[in-house]
Amino acid sequence: MRTGASTAAGADESNPASHLHGPVLAWFDRHGRTELPWRDPDCSAWGVFLSEVMSQQTPLHRVEPVWREWMQRWPTPADLAADSPGEAVRAWRRLGYPRRALRLHEAATAMVRDHGGEVPRGHDELLALPGVGAYTAAAVSSFTHQIPVPVVDTNVRRVLARAVTGAEHAAPALTVAESRLAAASMPTGTTDENITRANRWNVAVMELGALVCTARAPKCDRCPVLDRCAWVAAGRPAYDGPPRRGQAWAGTDRQVRGRIVQALRESPDPVTRAALASTWPDDATKVDRCLAALVEDGLVEPTDDGAAYRLPR
Ligand code: SF4
Numbered sequence: 001m002r003t004g005a006s007t008a009a010g011a012d013e014s015n016p017a018s019h020l021h022g023p024v025l026a027w028f029d030r031h032g033r034t035e036l037p038w039r040d041p042d043c044s045a046w047g048v049f050l051s052e053v054m055s056q057q058t059p060l061h062r063v064e065p066v067w068r069e070w071m072q073r074w075p076t077p078a079d080l081a082a083d084s085p086g087e088a089v090r091a092w093r094r095l096g097y098p099r100r101a102l103r104l105h106e107a108a109t110a111m112v113r114d115h116g117g118e119v120p121r122g123h124d125e126l127l128a129l130p131g132v133g134a135y136t137a138a139a140v141s142s143f144t145h146q147i148p149v150p151v152v153d154t155n156v157r158r159v160l161a162r163a164v165t166g167a168e169h170a171a172p173a174l175t176v177a178e179s180r181l182a183a184a185s186m187p188t189g190t191t192d193e194n195i196t197r198a199n200r201w202n203v204a205v206m207e208l209g210a211l212v213c214t215a216r217a218p219k220c221d222r223c224p225v226l227d228r229c230a231w232v233a234a235g236r237p238a239y240d241g242p243p244r245r246g247q248a249w250a251g252t253d254r255q256v257r258g259r260i261v262q263a264l265r266e267s268p269d270p271v272t273r274a275a276l277a278s279t280w281p282d283d284a285t286k287v288d289r290c291l292a293a294l295v296e297d298g299l300v301e302p303t304d305d306g307a308a309y310r311l312p313r
Pocket of ligand 1: 230
């Protein structure tokens with residue numbers, strides 16, 4: 001990615017995305033998925049918190065049904081904390097990266113213990129919760145507590161890389177320059193209207209990246225900033241930055257771990273090692289290695305006699 005903050009024509013010098021604000025916000029008003037339940041203004045902070053953790057590595061259409069189940073079963077942090085971590089893993093279904101379910105259970109427990117059963121408001125308190133990184137803390141601050149901090153996920157990074165910086169892709173990992181660009185790109189002002197606009201920008205630019213400015217095939221002909229996009233204006237130059245990470249899955253330990261957790265999730269009783277080995281019949285060593293890693297992570301526990309495995313109680 002080009003790291004210089006060269007700005008497109010029409011941009012305010014102090015805000016490299018000022019020329020994008022109007023069209024992106026107007027597009028979101030018309031096309032944003034405002035029907036998503038966690039975007040309902042009446043959604044609780046806990047609901048927003050859950051949605052942000054669930055959607056970090058999972059598409060929203062897969063998140064929504066699981067989110068609804070969780071909110072029905074555990075409508076508050078106290079409800080989840082009162083249940084077992086294994087039930088959280090079981091109810092995670094196939095969202096992937098099930099460690100997130102464990103961390104959510106730990107976060108709910110911390111909210112009950114330290115914050116009166118509420119999602120904390122302070123950025124530092126949010127960051128101190130298990131499994132909460134800079135992205136989740138910023139998202140909950142902006143979307144729930146209406147604090148206008150920049151929320152920077154892969155979609156936001158990609159839109160800013162293209163529309164503002166003129167690069168096809170963002171860097172493989174978040175850079176300081178990107179964080180600064182995202183902060184400088186926020187609508188400013190201290191009135192309630194300004195603050196609402198800044199928080200809406202966060203979700204609007206994220207949505208533009210999810211629906212239009214997609215990674216592989218951006219739908220520029222449907223984009224509200226086509227005539228203002230630095231990458232398009234530059235003739236769509238090919239990405240020339242460091243190699244980007246692939247999303248290898250088939251045959252990886254991640255896939256084997258997923259199968260093991262799935263087998264345990266589907267069984268009300270502990271499952272023997274031999275039965276778990278059948279989830280990946282080609283390589284018993286791999287199954288053993290993955291089982292050991294799952295136990296180490298706390299996602300799986302052996303029975304007292306060590307003959308079988310189950311989700312944590
Ligand atoms: S014009 Fe194309 S590349 Fe530029 S922001 Fe829109 S979708 Fe992305």
